[in-house]
Amino acid sequence: MIEVRNVVKKFDGVKALDGLNITVENGSIYGMVGTNGAGKTTIIKNIMGILRPDSGTIRVGGEPVYEMEEVKGKIGYVSDDLYFFPGYTLKEMGSYYGGIYPRWNSERFLDMTKNFALDMKKKLSSFSKGMQKQAAFILAMSTMPEYLVLDEPIDGLDPIVRLKVWKYIINDVAERRMTVLVSSHNLREMEGYCDHIGIISKGRMVIERDLEDLKSDVHKVQVAFREPQENAYEDLNVLHYEQRGSVDLIIVRDKKEKVEEVIGRYKPAVFDMLPLSLEEIFIYELGGVSDEIDGII
Amino acid sequence: MKSMASSNKRGSISGTVIKEDLKRFWPVPVISLIVMLASGSLLLMILHYSHSEVEYFVRKCANCENVGFIAALIILGCGLGLTLFRYIEYDRSALMVHALPFSRKTLFISNYLTGLIMMAAPLFICGLTLLPWGLSFAAMLKWFCISMLSCVTMFSITVLAAMLSGNTPMHIFNTGLLNMLGLLVLATLELHCARFLYGFNGDTMERLINNSMPIMALFGSAEAKVVVFYLILTAVVTAAAYLAYKLRPVECTGDSLVFGWTRRFLLVIVTFGGMSLFGFFLNSLIGSSRDIGMTGTVALGMVIGFTVTFAVMSIIIYRTAKIFNRKNMITCAVTAVLCVAFVCAMAFDITGFSSKVPELEDIKTASASIHEPQGTTDQRFEPDLFRGVGAGTEVSYDGIASSDVSSTVFTEQANIESVYHIQKIIAMRKDIDMNTDFTATPFYYDFADSFTMTSGKKMVRKYTISRATYNDIEPYLKSLYESKEFKNYYKLTNLKGTITSIDYAYSGSGLHAIPTNEYAGLIRALDKDFAARTFEQEGKDTDNDFEIQIGKADGMCVVSVKKTDKYTRAWLNSHRSLL
Numbered sequence: 001m002i003e004v005r006n007v008v009k010k011f012d013g014v015k016a017l018d019g020l021n022i023t024v025e026n027g028s029i030y031g032m033v034g035t036n037g038a039g040k041t042t043i044i045k046n047i048m049g050i051l052r053p054d055s056g057t058i059r060v061g062g063e064p065v066y067e068m069e070e071v072k073g074k075i076g077y078v079s080d081d082l083y084f085f086p087g088y089t090l091k092e093m094g095s096y097y098g099g100i101y102p103r104w105n106s107e108r109f110l111d112m113t114k115n116f117a118l119d120m121k122k123k124l125s126s127f128s129k130g131m132q133k134q135a136a137f138i139l140a141m142s143t144m145p146e147y148l149v150l151d152e153p154i155d156g157l158d159p160i161v162r163l164k165v166w167k168y169i170i171n172d173v174a175e176r177r178m179t180v181l182v183s184s185h186n187l188r189e190m191e192g193y194c195d196h197i198g199i200i201s202k203g204r205m206v207i208e209r210d211l212e213d214l215k216s217d218v219h220k221v222q223v224a225f226r227e228p229q230e231n232a233y234e235d236l237n238v239l240h241y242e243q244r245g246s247v248d249l250i251i252v253r254d255k256k257e258k259v260e261e262v263i264g265r266y267k268p269a270v271f272d273m274l275p276l277s278l279e280e281i282f283i284y285e286l287g288g289v290s291d292e293i294d295g296i297i
Numbered sequence: 298m299k300s301m302a303s304s305n306k307r308g309s310i311s312g313t314v315i316k317e318d319l320k321r322f323w324p325v326p327v328i329s330l331i332v333m334l335a336s337g338s339l340l341l342m343i344l345h346y347s348h349s350e351v352e353y354f355v356r357k358c359a360n361c362e363n364v365g366f367i368a369a370l371i372i373l374g375c376g377l378g379l380t381l382f383r384y385i386e387y388d389r390s391a392l393m394v395h396a397l398p399f400s401r402k403t404l405f406i407s408n409y410l411t412g413l414i415m416m417a418a419p420l421f422i423c424g425l426t427l428l429p430w431g432l433s434f435a436a437m438l439k440w441f442c443i444s445m446l447s448c449v450t451m452f453s454i455t456v457l458a459a460m461l462s463g464n465t466p467m468h469i470f471n472t473g474l475l476n477m478l479g480l481l482v483l484a485t486l487e488l489h490c491a492r493f494l495y496g497f498n499g500d501t502m503e504r505l506i507n508n509s510m511p512i513m514a515l516f517g518s519a520e521a522k523v524v525v526f527y528l529i530l531t532a533v534v535t536a537a538a539y540l541a542y543k544l545r546p547v548e549c550t551g552d553s554l555v556f557g558w559t560r561r562f563l564l565v566i567v568t569f570g571g572m573s574l575f576g577f578f579l580n581s582l583i584g585s586s587r588d589i590g591m592t593g594t595v596a597l598g599m600v601i602g603f604t605v606t607f608a609v610m611s612i613i614i615y616r617t618a619k620i621f622n623r624k625n626m627i628t629c630a631v632t633a634v635l636c637v638a639f640v641c642a643m644a645f646d647i648t649g650f651s652s653k654v655p656e657l658e659d660i661k662t663a664s665a666s667i668h669e670p671q672g673t674t675d676q677r678f679e680p681d682l683f684r685g686v687g688a689g690t691e692v693s694y695d696g697i698a699s700s701d702v703s704s705t706v707f708t709e710q711a712n713i714e715s716v717y718h719i720q721k722i723i724a725m726r727k728d729i730d731m732n733t734d735f736t737a738t739p740f741y742y743d744f745a746d747s748f749t750m751t752s753g754k755k756m757v758r759k760y761t762i763s764r765a766t767y768n769d770i771e772p773y774l775k776s777l778y779e780s781k782e783f784k785n786y787y788k789l790t791n792l793k794g795t796i797t798s799i800d801y802a803y804s805g806s807g808l809h810a811i812p813t814n815e816y817a818g819l820i821r822a823l824d825k826d827f828a829a830r831t832f833e834q835e836g837k838d839t840d841n842d843f844e845i846q847i848g849k850a851d852g853m854c855v856v857s858v859k860k861t862d863k864y865t866r867a868w869l870n871s872h873r874s875l876l
Contacts (some may be wrong), residue, residue, distance in 0.1 A: 011548055050395045050547055073398035083389035085321065099313030100398055 001026050002047060002147060002181055007056035009042055009203075016042045018203035019056070024196070027177035029169065031190035031197045039203040040183040041080060044151050047181065048077050060147055073102050076145030078136045080152045084124040090135050091120040094142065101143040109142035116164065130156045134165075141168055148172070150182040154189060166193055191278040199282060207282065218281050219259055223248045224270035235262045239284040251276075251284040311399060314407035315414070318381060322415065325376045329369040330419035336365020338426040355432050359440045361447070366423075367512055373419065374448040375472055377412045378455025379465075385542075386465050391550045405542050409456065409535070416448045443515050443524070450511040450527050451476055453534040460541035461559050463552035467613075471554075474567075479509035482566075485573045492577065493643035495589055495651035495727050498745060498759035553614045560614050565632045568607045572636055575602025589731045591644040603636060651731075652724045654717070659750045663716035664706045666745040667778050677827075677856045680705055682849075683791050709782045715773040716746055722769045723760055733763050740764040775832035788824040789847065789856070796820075798848035801869070808846070819845070819868055826862035834861050 002024035009017040017039050024030040034040045045051045046058055049065035049072055058064065063071045084093055090113060098104040113120050116134045118127075124135055133156055140148065148169065154162045170193070172178040184190055190197060198208040218239070224247045225232065233241070233250060236259060240251035247270060252259050256273065263271055276284075337358055341351060357363050361370075384390040394404065424437040432440075458471035474481070483506045490497040508514035514523050541556070549555035554563065579598030607629055611620040646652075667678070707713055723730070723744070740763070747757040762770075777783055785791065799811040799819060811819060823845065837859070845865075847854045858865050 045392070045547075048396045050392055052546075067400045067402075069398045069400050069403065072396070077396045079389075079392055079396070081389050081392060083387075083393040085317070096313065096317055099316070100311065102398075 001059075001061065002030075002179060003057070003059045004043065004047065005057045005059075007043065007046060007053045007058060009039075009046060009051065009053050016203050017046070017053070017056075020200065020203060021205055022181075022198055022208070024179055024181050026179050027173060028195040029173060029180040029182065029193055031187075031194035032181060032183040032200060033187050033190060033197060034183075034185065034200040036185060038185075038200045040185075040200060041151055042203075043200070044077075044149055044181070044183060047149060048072070048075065073100075073143075074146040076140035076143050076148045078133070078140050078150045078153050080155070082132050082136050084132070084135075086125065087123060089121050089123055090118060090138070093124065093135070093139060094120070097139050097143060103144040105142050105144050108144070109138065112138040112141060112168070116161070130158065130161065133157060134161060137165055137168075141172070144176075146176075146178060148178055148180045148182075150180070152183055152185070154184075169193075187279050187282065188277075197278070197282075209281075211278075214281055215276070217255065218251065218253050218276055218284065219256065220274040220276050220280070221248075221250050221252055221259060221263070222270060222272040222274065223250065223263055223268050225266055226269050229266050232263070232266050251280075309400075309403050309406045310410060311403050311407045314399070314404065315411045318408060318411040319415070322377070322380050322411075325380055326373065326415040326419045329372040329376070330422060332365055332369040332372065333419065333423040334426060336363055336369075337423060338430060340365075341430050351430055355427060355430050358427055359432055359436050361440065361443060361512075361515060366444070369419070369423075370444055370447050370512060371451065373416050374451025375455045375476070377415055378452045378459060379468060379472065381408045381412050382456055382459040383465065383468075385459060385545065385547075386463065386468060386550065388550050391547050395547055401542050401545075402539075405539050412452050412456075413449065416452065417445060420444050420448070443519060446524065446527055446531070447511040447515050450531045450534070453531050453538060457534050457538040457541065460538050460545055461554055461556060463549050463555045467553045470613075471563075474563075477510060480506055480513075481570060483509055485570050488573055488577050489640075489643050492595070493590065494646065495731050496723070496758035496760050497650070498747075498757045500759075501757065553616055561628050563614060564607065564610050564628055565635065567610050568603055568632050569636055569639070571606025571610075572599045572603040575599065575605070591640075599636075599640065603633065607632060651727050653756065654721045654724050655748050655750060655756055657714065657717050659752070660713050660717060660748050661751045662706050662708050662749045663713045664745075664747045665716045665719065665774075665777060666743070667705065667774055667783070677787055677789075677854055678705075679854070680786070682793060682852065682854050683786055684793050705783060705786055707777065707780075707782055709780065712777055712780050712782055715776050715780075716748070719744075719770045719773045720746055720748075720758070722773075723758075723762060723766060726762075726766045726769070730760070730763050730766055740767070742767045744770075778832040778835065784828050788827060789820045789854070790824055792847070792849065792854060794849045794851050796847055796849055798846075800846040800848070801843065802846060803843040815872065819865070822864040822868035823856060823858075823862075825864040826858075827856075829864075830859070830861065834859060 002022065004020055004022035007017050007020045008015060020039065020043055022030070022032070022043065032040055032043070042051070046053050047060065047065065049067065052066050058066075060071055060075060065071050065075075085096070088096075094106070094109050098106060098109075116138060118131060118135060118138070124132060127135060133153070137150075137153065140150075154165060157165065169178075169180055169182075173180060182190070182194070187197070187199075194211060196208065196210055197214075199206045223232075233252070236250075237253045238250050239253055240249075242249040254262075259273070341354060354363075358366060361367065384394045395401075399407075420441055424432075424441045427440075428434065428437060454475045455468075455472045458475050459468050462468040462471050483502060487499050487502045487506065490502070491499055508523055508526075511527055514527065545555055554560045576595045576597075576599035579601070580592060580594045583594060608620060611625055611629075612618055615625070642648075707716060742762050742764075743760070744762055745757075745759040747755060749755050796816055799816055800808040801811060802808050844855055844857050847856070858869075
């Protein structure tokens with residue numbers, strides 16, 4: 001489990017992280033979404049033990065990370081801003097990683113390099129940005145991490161490579177119960193892969209939800225009654241209400257069965273439950289298109 | 298804390314880091330080895346030196362006086378410090394390396410150890426190549442250790458500079474500054490002391506300046522205490538570098554300096570240096586030739602120097618031209634107050650340095666340089682050539698005088714009183730002599746004296762005085778010169794070591810060797826004349842007829858024979874057949 005508790009980090013007196021809390025359960029994929037400057041990279045650097053928080057605690061697998069070699073050895077990391085030793089090939093970087101990560105898997109390294117069709121003997125500096133990102137991902141995954149931290153991992157990758165990347169991640173989560181924290185500035189990118197989503201803004205957690213619960217609990221409902229009904233929705237947790245002619249459009253957070261039961265009492269002429277996109281769920285959860293949501297959809 | 302201890306079980310040295318460093322940075326030791334070989338054994342092979350030249354050359358190498366070796370030591374020490382820790386100066390590399398499963402302790406120790414290996418290997422190889430040229434193994438090992446110490450000191454200082462700097466240009470700047478910090482601070486202080494403190498004797502400061510950089514201090518036959526000093530300094534600097542790395546905020550990578558206090562410290566120290574140098578430089582260009590005290594040109598130069606240096610350093614340190622902010626103005630005001638306080642303290646001599654005369658009853662010994670105005674031709678007055686006052690007495694050269702003005706230590710009360718009176722007269726007349734332009738004066742006299750107090754403290758002074766002051770102190774100089782203590786000190790039977798030759802030289806007739814069995818007779822005659830010689834006779838250069846050159850294993854003592862030296866002349870007349 002990755003636990004971030006009340007973390008504060010200031011740069012030149014300005015709070016980049018302002019009492020941030022994050023919980024990433026073991027074997028889950030946690031999508032951290034936020035606009036540029038929200039604090040995503042800063043919290044990732046703190047989780048990786050690169051920066052030291054001014055206050056608050058960060059624990060990975062129950063252990064603090066800063067200056068802890070053994071804990072850091074369990075974390076695979078792909079930075080948004082990649083760096084390889086000057087003049088090094090992927091093979092040389094692999095050899096270096098092999099010397100420092102205790103669970104380095106050479107077989108997987110070779111296999112992934114082949115699968116991503118990267119030239120191991122070519123200098124990494126001659127790779128395109130997307131290829132460098134793939135190389136960094138291969139290196140991180142070959143360390144057989146218990147925890148994988150990815151900072152904007154699919155920026156600059158084409159759709160086919162993105163699928164490959166997600167496939168490897170999901171396989172490792174399923175097979176090894178790898179715990180993944182992935183950041184993005186785009187909520188849509190996270191849909192379909194993440195178990196949990198956290199939206200951060202100005203260094204604070206705005207909302208943190210389990211997507212399974214969220215998707216099963218939030219519903220978009222279109223209802224039309226033959227006769228006007230007063231207080232028809234009072235037993236429901238309505239996040240949003242809108243009247244379009246004789247049709248009511250409501251967003252409800254409740255169990256599907258309960259929604260059906262409550263509205264069914266009034267024998268509606270029209271009763272449709274529509275699917276909600278991830279960004280719609282968050283918009284309604286936050287009570288409208290706020291600044292936080294506006295930048296990430 | 299318990300969990301921290303339990304999970305951080307890996308060693309502090311990473312073989313992978315060392316291996317990778319060796320792989321990536323091998324050119325640095327290889328280049329320095331090539332430089333060393335090119336200026337050492339390869340040069341010997343190519344130039345086919347004669348045997349004596351080989352010996353001389355190898356001795357120079359062994360004493361670290363070979364320019365090529367010095368360059369190689371700088372490449373090794375500073376070059377490795379600049380490259381091995383370069384990763385902390387760039388955002389991306391700092392991010393990548395600190396995300397890897399290393400603690401900073403492991404990174405520091407492993408990189409530092411790589412530096413030691415990379416320094417030791419080329420030095421040892423170079424030492425081995427000198428063995429066939431006649432350098433003994435013991436001498437080679439000594440050279441290796443001294444060179445290694447020089448390198449490691451520079452390396453540690455460069456590593457400390459890396460930990461304090463946020464980017465490469467500042468790292469290079471700070472490497473230069475920290476490696477020369479001792480020299481720059483001492484030299485600046487010496488400039489102030491020499492300008493504002495009348496009587497300041499810079500010999501001690503110059504010795505400190507000469508020892509302020511390892512590459513200078515460990516030259517030639519380094520004293521044991523200098524070696525110990527540099528060992529301790531290296532250990533302290535390395536510990537400071539390690540601590541700075543532990544505390545270094547990665548988010549400050551790219552800034553000029555990563556710790557806030559170092560920014561202000563650098564501003565203050567560089568501004569002080571810039572102010573001082575510009576003040577004294579402007580005065581040397583357009584100021585008066587008076588070289589003591591505050592002048593308008595010095596003050597103007599200091600104000601300009603302060604303003605320019607503070608502004609330029611602020612721009613460099615804060616990497617912006619917007620330097621007129623409240624915080625920087627406060628630093629400027631504090632720096633100005635410190636600088637003005639220091640200059641005022643020096644200019645107004647708040648310690649009373651220039652007019653200080655010790656209490657007579659507190660003085661244990663006193664020394665004074667006694668020679669005829671404008672110099673004497675008699676070269677015997679080199680205190681370290683003699684054994685001291687009376688046979689076996691260890692009261693001798695006190696080592697504080699410069700080479701051109703030697704001092705003799707006096708222990709007899711009458712002589713101590715004479716030196717005391719001289720000091721009193723000079724202190725009384727300081728305002729006149731301080732304001733004398735000696736470049737426009739036909740007469741001046743360089744005088745040095747010192748006092749050792751019963752408490753063990755020392756007071757050392759050196760003056761250039763005017764004719765009027767000289768006239769006042771001359772009776773005391775005469776008294777000192779003609780004292781039994783002085784005459785005993787410089788009698789030739791009191792020379793250190795064994796006499797190996799005595800030559801008689803008369804202008805135009807060349808050298809004439811005196812037979813060994815006649816040495817004693819001639820020395821006796823010379824000593825009798827010296828004992829009878831007056832202060833006035835000593836000062837009359839025109840009376841010098843010929844000289845006697847006395848050779849010893851450790852040097853030569855040349856004494857003038859004056860027309861009034863009747864015993865020596867009589868001895869020479871009676872031994873004409875020898876000449």
